[in-house]
Amino acid sequence: MTDKKLSRREREKCRQRKEMIAAALSLFSEKGYHNVSMQEIAETAEFAIGTLYKFFQNKEDLYKALVMEQSERFEVAFEAAIAGPADEIEKLRNFVRIRRDMCRDNLPFIRLFLAESKGASFNLKAGLDADLRKKIDAFMEKLAHIFESGMENGRFQKIADPYSLAIALDSVIDAFILLWVESPERHPFPEDPDVILNIFFKGLLN
Amino acid sequence: MTDKKLSRREREKCRQRKEMIAAALSLFSEKGYHNVSMQEIAETAEFAIGTLYKFFQNKEDLYKALVMEQSERFEVAFEAAIAGPADEIEKLRNFVRIRRDMCRDNLPFIRLFLAESKGASFNLKAGLDADLRKKIDAFMEKLAHIFESGMENGRFQKIADPYSLAIALDSVIDAFILLWVESPERHPFPEDPDVILNIFFKGLLN
DNA sequence: TCACAAAATGACGCGCAATTCATTTTTTGA
DNA sequence: TCAAAAAATGAATTGCGCGTCATTTTGTGA
Known part of the structure; x- marks a missing residue:
């Protein structure tokens, strides 16, 4: 589910996804699910909010x-x-x-x-x-x-x-x-x- | 904190408060704090929302x-x-x-x-x-x-x-x-x- | 019975945060 | 180099739920 045998673009996607998850993890664990906004997660991960929604429904x-x-x-x-x-x-x-x-x-x-x-x-x-x-x-x-x-x-x-x-x-x-x-x-x-x-x-x- | 030596009105208040707490307990325990609205608690306890706010800030x-x-x-x-x-x-x-x-x-x-x-x-x-x-x-x-x-x-x-x-x-x-x-x-x-x-x-x- | 006070009511204002999507930017490959 | 496709963007939309408060109802005592 991680790397190898993936195109450059796919590897890039994987990396981005990981960064989003990392940001979310850090925020959720600190403040709890309900006290973290998608905006906040996006900002922490340094993506636009729309991009977050490209990766997660x-x-x-x-x-x-x-x-x-x-x-x-x-x-x-x-x-x-x-x-x-x-x-x-x-x-x-x-x-x-x-x-x-x-x-x-x-x-x-x-x-x-x-x-x-x-x-x-x-x-x-x-x-x-x-x-x-x-x-x-x-x-x-x-x-x-x-x-x-x-x-x-x-x-x-x-x-x-x-x-x-x-x-x-x-x-x-x-x-x-x-x-x-x-x-x-x-x-x-x-x-x-x-x-x-x-x-x-x-x-x-x- | 409960009864005795209280006026009729005060006893009534106490009863109401208990009913509100009971309704809230039932709802919170079932759905969790964030998934229960004050409106819902008020309805379950059969009071108006405003009354709830008379009892709890x-x-x-x-x-x-x-x-x-x-x-x-x-x-x-x-x-x-x-x-x-x-x-x-x-x-x-x-x-x-x-x-x-x-x-x-x-x-x-x-x-x-x-x-x-x-x-x-x-x-x-x-x-x-x-x-x-x-x-x-x-x-x-x-x-x-x-x-x-x-x-x-x-x-x-x-x-x-x-x-x-x-x-x-x-x-x-x-x-x-x-x-x-x-x-x-x-x-x-x-x-x-x-x-x-x-x-x-x-x-x-x- | 009536006037006044206390209590109860619930429609509404407001802010916040989840999604959406029209627009901009980047990538691709011809 | 350029146009078409893919990706990224974030302002705008939407809905929800907290908490307020003007109004109604109920209780009290004269």
């Missing part, structure tokens, strides 16, 4: 495209993170690490995404796009699978059902990210993934 | 009042839940139970609140009101204290720092609530609080 379309494209990148990175190691524990560690890295490198989008995927399934009329929701659900299943296979081969105790554990891990990571986004100095995101994972690995009782 | 004022009043109720209930039992484990169980009960009885507000407190610190210009944020933070400290004192008296293992545990527990409960809100049949909120708490109580490893 309307404001919502631009927004959806933006969320979709970025999510795709995250999705891919997360899949890779848990596909790498064979060992369940290492898969989880890797997942936590990659989440941290992706967040560090994509602050603006993280803000937007947390808002989207957590509470505000009602920020936009339709909420999360069905496509995206399906992908997130599918990934959750994969995460659940890690816990499941860990239980089957005796590495993990059966302390809760695998899907619940997946949801729990995901939400705890999000919570840490949120803390970190809100005040990076006071709540740095832990370097060592086990700071988070020990909440699951070790038991409070006994 | 403007739309944001109405919204803030709504969030504030409802949060207050939740706040009080949660405080009571952890103040009751002396035993740390029972405090946590009680907290989980009360969260479940409050959610069951206040679905519309839950949707709104999760959207507010989680992602959408940017849904509204200013995000969460500073007052409210302070209250939430203060409550988190209290939750952290439960873990802390449990560690001191040897009931809990020191598997993570108390504040992190508080954040983690809170976010996991939220995640379960979110699942339940989205599809109550497929993901009923667990009756037994230990279904959730065991994720923390018991260790995955060993």
Whole structure:
């Protein structure tokens, strides 16, 4: 969806589109969907407003495209993170690490995404796009699978059902990210993934 | 802030105000702040628009009042839940139970609140009101204290720092609530609080 | 019953922001 | 070099929704 094997003009279009999305991302993440005008996006991206409408049918379309494209990148990175190691524990560690890295490198989008995927399934009329929701659900299943296979081969105790554990891990990571986004100095995101994972690995009782 | 020792007229005002807030809550939680017009709220509450503006300076004022009043109720209930039992484990169980009960009885507000407190610190210009944020933070400290004192008296293992545990527990409960809100049949909120708490109580490893 | 005050009403003014499209500018290739 | 096609432009159109306020309705007490 990016370059190679495209005419000069097509490459140029791609570049312009990226600049528009970048401008929109920066503005949306800072001020929120409803507090950003198309005019503003156009100006930030240094295009005329009409040009914006050549690339995107309307404001919502631009927004959806933006969320979709970025999510795709995250999705891919997360899949890779848990596909790498064979060992369940290492898969989880890797997942936590990659989440941290992706967040560090994509602050603006993280803000937007947390808002989207957590509470505000009602920020936009339709909420999360069905496509995206399906992908997130599918990934959750994969995460659940890690816990499941860990239980089957005796590495993990059966302390809760695998899907619940997946949801729990995901939400705890999000919570840490949120803390970190809100005040990076006071709540740095832990370097060592086990700071988070020990909440699951070790038991409070006994 | 409610009744008793008020003139007939004052009681009437109070009732009207409540009806307006109820209408606004129902609409906001269903369609989101920006997709609800004052006209719509007025019609739903069966008042004229002008009357709405007699009670609330403007739309944001109405919204803030709504969030504030409802949060207050939740706040009080949660405080009571952890103040009751002396035993740390029972405090946590009680907290989980009360969260479940409050959610069951206040679905519309839950949707709104999760959207507010989680992602959408940017849904509204200013995000969460500073007052409210302070209250939430203060409550988190209290939750952290439960873990802390449990560690001191040897009931809990020191598997993570108390504040992190508080954040983690809170976010996991939220995640379960979110699942339940989205599809109550497929993901009923667990009756037994230990279904959730065991994720923390018991260790995955060993 | 009537005059006056308090409250409720909702049509309207106004500004803002999403789109449109007639015009201008740039690119292409003959 | 020039004309036709493609792309970019931004002023104008449009619609919406907040908040006002002149008018109507309701309540009160003499």
